[in-house]
Amino acid sequence: MEFFNSAPGKNITFMRPPYFIIRGFIGIPNVKYYYVFLFFVYILSVLGNTAVMAVIYLDHNLRTPKYIAVFNLAFVDLFGSSALVPKVLDIFLFNNNIIPYNDCLTFLFFCYTCLSMQSFNLVALAYDRLVAIIYPLHYQVKVTNRFMLSLIASFWLFAIIAVMISVGLITRLSICKSVVINSYFCDHGQIYRLACNDNFPNDVVSFLYPVLIFWLPLVFILLSYLYIGYTLAKVATVEEGSKAFKTCIAHLLSVVVYYTPLLITFTLMEKIHPNNRIINLSLTSVVPPMLNPIIYVLQTQEIKLSVKKLLKIHVRSKVTNRKSVIA
Incomplete structure (x- = not known):
C-alpha cells in the first residue's frame, strides 16, 4: 500500500490511511480472561451509574x-464506559481490529473527552468539599446549584475544545510509517508518532494535555485537602475534624482509584513492560466508572438514606397494588 512506501522528508506526498489497526493486547498471555473481566466491569458500571x-x-x-x-x-x-468498553471488546475479542480513519478519530475524541471530564469532576467535588468545610456559613452563597452547573459546563467546554485541538492536529499529519496502533484504543500519542511530516505541534499537545487534564487537577485536589487538614487542625477538635473528613471519604476514594494507576504508569514508564503499561492504563479507563457508584452509595449517608426511602416506597406501592387486586 502506498502510504507504507513513502520516504519521509519535506517533499513527501500527503497520505491519509484508510484505516488503522489496533494491536494493544497482542502477545499478552491468557488475555481472554481480561476481556471477560472488562465485560463484567462494564455491566457493573452501567448498572451502578444508572x-x-x-x-x-x-x-x-x-x-x-x-x-x-x-x-x-x-x-x-x-x-x-459505553464509548470505550464495547468497542474494545469488539476489536480484541472478535478480532475486528481494523478501524476506519474517521471512526478512529471519533473513538479518540469520545474517550479523551470522558477521561478529561472524570478528572475535572473530581476537581468540582474537591472545591465543593473545600468550601463546605472551610466556609460552612457561606457555603450556600458561594456554591449554588447555578454555580456548580456553570462550573461543570465550563469543564465540558474546555475538555471538548482541548480534545478537538488534538484531533484536528492529527488530520494535518501524513501517516506513512505504519497504520498499527500499539494501544487498546485510538491513542493520540501512538497515532502522531506514525507521521512522516512535522509533528511538533502534536508533541507539544501530548505534553500539555496530561499537565492540564490530569496533573494540575491532582495538584489542586491535594492542596485543597492539605488546606482542609491544616485548617481543621487549628480550629477544630479531633471529633469535629473526624466528622468533617467523613464527608470527604467518598471523594478521596474516587481520587485514589482514578489517579493511582496513572501515577504508577507515568512514574515507572521506562521500567514497566509495554503490555503492563497498556493494561494499567486500560484499568484507569474502566475501573473508576465501576467503583465510583459503589463508593458513593456505601460512603455517602444521604444516598444510602435516599435508596432506602425509594425502596420502601417501591415496596409499599407493590403491597398496595396487591391489596387492591385482592379487594
Whole structure:
C-alpha cells in the first residue's frame, strides 16, 4: 500500500490511511480472561451509574451542588464506559481490529473527552468539599446549584475544545510509517508518532494535555485537602475534624482509584513492560466508572438514606397494588 512506501522528508506526498489497526493486547498471555473481566466491569458500571443517576434524579433532597457534580460524574462514567468498553471488546475479542480513519478519530475524541471530564469532576467535588468545610456559613452563597452547573459546563467546554485541538492536529499529519496502533484504543500519542511530516505541534499537545487534564487537577485536589487538614487542625477538635473528613471519604476514594494507576504508569514508564503499561492504563479507563457508584452509595449517608426511602416506597406501592387486586 502506498502510504507504507513513502520516504519521509519535506517533499513527501500527503497520505491519509484508510484505516488503522489496533494491536494493544497482542502477545499478552491468557488475555481472554481480561476481556471477560472488562465485560463484567462494564455491566457493573452501567448498572451502578444508572442507579446513582436515578436516585439523585428521583430524590428532590439531593438536588444540591454536591450531587449535581456526583450526577455528572455518574453520567461521564456511564458515557465513557459505553464509548470505550464495547468497542474494545469488539476489536480484541472478535478480532475486528481494523478501524476506519474517521471512526478512529471519533473513538479518540469520545474517550479523551470522558477521561478529561472524570478528572475535572473530581476537581468540582474537591472545591465543593473545600468550601463546605472551610466556609460552612457561606457555603450556600458561594456554591449554588447555578454555580456548580456553570462550573461543570465550563469543564465540558474546555475538555471538548482541548480534545478537538488534538484531533484536528492529527488530520494535518501524513501517516506513512505504519497504520498499527500499539494501544487498546485510538491513542493520540501512538497515532502522531506514525507521521512522516512535522509533528511538533502534536508533541507539544501530548505534553500539555496530561499537565492540564490530569496533573494540575491532582495538584489542586491535594492542596485543597492539605488546606482542609491544616485548617481543621487549628480550629477544630479531633471529633469535629473526624466528622468533617467523613464527608470527604467518598471523594478521596474516587481520587485514589482514578489517579493511582496513572501515577504508577507515568512514574515507572521506562521500567514497566509495554503490555503492563497498556493494561494499567486500560484499568484507569474502566475501573473508576465501576467503583465510583459503589463508593458513593456505601460512603455517602444521604444516598444510602435516599435508596432506602425509594425502596420502601417501591415496596409499599407493590403491597398496595396487591391489596387492591385482592379487594
